[in-house]
Amino acid sequence: MDTEAKLVNKEIVYEMKNLSAWFGKNQVLKNVSLKIYRNKITAIMGPSGCGKTTLLRCFNRLNDYTESFRVEGDIFFNGQNIYQMDPVQLRRRVGMVFQRPNPFPMSIFDNVAYGPRIHGLAKKRGLSERVEKALKAAALWDEVHGELRKSAYKLSGGQQQRLCIARAVAVEPEVILLDEPTSALDPIATERIEKLLEDLSSRYTIVIVTHSIGQALRISDYLGFMYKGELVEFGETSQVSEDPRHELTQLFLTGRIG
Amino acid sequence: MADRIASSLLKLLTYIVFVISTAVILFPVFKGIRYFNPTFFTEFPSQGMTQGGIFPAIVGSLLLMSLVAVFSVPVGVLIGVFLSEYAKPTWLSALLRTTITTMTSIPSIVYGLFGLAFFCITMGFGTSLLSASFTLSIMTVPFVGGSVSNFLMAVSNDLREAAMAIGADKRETVFMVIRAAKTGILSSTLLGLGRAFGETAPILVTGAVFYATNLPRRLTDPIMTLPTHIYAVVTNFPEDAYWMAYGSAALMVIIIVAIYSIVQWIRRRSS
Amino acid sequence: MVVLVSICVIAALIGIFAMLIHESLPALKKIGWEFIASGAWYPTYEDAEFGMLYMILDSLILVGLTSVVVFPMGLGIALYTTEYANRREREIVRSVTELISGIPSVVVGLIGVLLIGPLMLKIGAWTPFNLLNAVVSLTVLTLPYAISLIIESLQSVSRDLREAALALGSSKIRASAMAIRGAKHEMLYALVLIVNRVLGETMVVLMVAGGAVMLPRSLFDPIRPLTAAIASEVGEVELGSLHYSALFLAGAVLLVISAVITVTAETFIRRGKRWLTG
Secondary structure, three states, X not given: OOHHHHHHHOOEEEEEEEEEEEEOOEEEEEXXXXXXXXXXXXXXXXXXXXXXXXXXXXXXXXHHHOOOEEEEEEEEEOOEEHHHOOHHHHHHHEEEEOOOOOXXXXXXXXXXXXXXXHOOOOOHHHHHHHHHHHHHHOOOHHHHOOOOOOEHHHOOHHHHHHHHHHHHHOOOOOEEEEEOOOXXXXXXXXXXXXXXXXXXXXXXXXXXXXXXXXXXXXXXXXXXEXXXXXXXXXXXXXXXHXXXXXXXXXXXXXXXXX | OHHHHHHHHHHHHHHHHHHHHHHHHHHHHHHHXXXXXXXXXXXXXXXXXXXXXXXXXXXXXXXXHHHHHHHHHHHHHHHHHHHHHHOOOHHHHHHHHXXXXXXXXXXXXXXXXXXXXXXXXXXXXXXXXXHHHHHHHHHHHHHHHHHHHHHHHHOOHHHHHHHHHOOOOHHHHHHHHHHHOHHHHHHHHHHHHHHHHHOOHHHHHHOEOOOOOOOOOOOOOOEOOHHHHHHHHHHHOOHHHHHHHHHHHHHXXXXXXXXXXXXXXXXXXXX | OHHHHHHHHHHHHHHHXXXXXXXXXXXXXXXXXXXXXXXXXXXXXXXXXXXXXXXXHHXXXXXXXXXXXXXXXXXXXXXXXXXXXXXXXXXXXXXXXHHHHOOOHHHHHHHHHHHHHHHHXXXXXXXXXXXXXXXHXXXXXXXXXXXXXXXXXXXXXXXXXXXXXXXXXXXXXHHHHHHHHHOHHHHHHHHHHHHXXXXXXXXXXXXXXXXXXXXXXXXXXXXOOHHHHHHXXXXXXXXXXXXXXXXXXXXXXXXXXXXXXXXXXXXXXXXXXXXXXX
């Protein structure tokens, strides 16, 4: 199998080149370079404090709002430098799901409809269809279709997280970023969301940060391992897990560190 | 055990204080409620305040509160939003916050003096409804603004990030936060107005008369208000006028209790 | 835009200062430092004197006495509510405290005149309107505020502190004492807020404190705090006269005192926790 040719044929959604980042004097990312491929699930794993969440938040420039944050290097989204783009526009094409579910203080319907509404994506009739489609994609439709006007806060943790996924999907982004999306959920809810992500990857590019090795190995196509701000290893999951190039990766995978 | 003694003592203290406070507060209500009848509410005072009703005082307070609400609620809420969501460098936000807290702690008579010098004299409004409402508004805005900004800042950042992550711009994100804090914003407004309703010193100086024979016809006319009426009767009129003060006091207490009960109900409903 | 709004807010406060100082300048120029040095306040005499010392001291004495009564009482009730009370008691305390705190000061003044005044006479006071009446009335007015402030400061202490003490086998009293120690900055802040509130109170003292410009020698003596003096005289004063300006000077004194207290509390006490505990 010619790995070189395989790589060249895939579409690159994000390219990160020599990215370093600081919070004040504290350097949290050290010279990270990687590529995110379209319609694949890329997982970034590593021990607590390794910088993986910061890395993820660079993709949609959410770190910009922290006063002390500073960045060097480039990130390209479909070839365009994201720091030369309007961040609001960037976030209309890149969605995010957070560690703790954070639905809006509104009904289930309004949560999912929020994105399309502010982006001017649908008129009244089109909106209901969009919401239904998104809720189906997030495997939540069957459970809530009769009570769309109910407050989102009345859902269980797992349901709220799927609602957040539906909310992100409703605007039809190109990429969905997920920051440890199942760490606050029980194993059953976790399993449902993992299956969901696998289904979604046929239409969306998924980047997921996780501290669960099992999860990373289960669902990802590409796997990156971070340690103390450095991207120690990155490549196809099968290769990284079976034949890691770096000793640290091996230690992490076998539970010796982290 | 020592714990039980301490607990009993404190319990005793608490119960005694509560019973006494409630009794003391209800004293004017009970003494005044017996005078509640249509005459009391619809007639002007007469015979040296010994007969008639408090109609002009009710109207005066109503007009005053309406103007204060119009001036101070929008401004107060906007200031609160500004302080919480837009004032970004931390030193600026701290400075503004201290300024606003200072303004809420200024003695009410000082606001009265300011109102007198600025609105009555410099601006030429004289002793009037207008001067009094402006003065009270300047007192209420910092209170409402500070309270609103506290509620907004209490909204978890997760919510702001969720909105930003989906591509909401600053304005849309701020609206989302306001939505999340809407109970707090409403209660801040009601409490601010309740506080303004009970204020006496500033309007004594800038807008009130003690004995009106007709209703204010223009914004520049002076007014009778419930709180100044109580003060006037108790300090300037003989004992057979006291019943009017009891009546007004009872009315005021009932209104305040109503406002606070509404606030408490709103709070309970939202959680 | 941020700059514009910020400037407006700060300008409002500065405007209040400016107006008051402007109106008090004539008095300041004419009277000089006598206003703080002397206690002789005879503004309406031919040879008018404008010494505010006694009135300022009256304010301070009143504030001091009231705080000494209100704070411990508030602390006791707050402690009971947070440490010992059951759920229903706690809710009732909260609601009732909030309701009473909204009672207008003029109504409390009414109570002071018509209920507490006669009581004063019964217990032997020579005038119903005196320092004691003022302290009692102010207590009724400020206690609810004090209770909610102290409850808030006690609750800000993390549960862990209390539970650590209890886990070591200490009695509930000691655990409460630990909670108080942990909250001492917040409580100091609460105390300062209460002091500021009482200092600025006008209506109650206007109606029940008596109105005599003198230093009280007993609890039954009438006094005239600064706020009451201003409120009672500003209605009768001739606009633009020296007396008028002197009243503004008194107002400026109050303004400066309350502003200094607030700013000190905000900068050093509220945020000082970091400085002091490192």
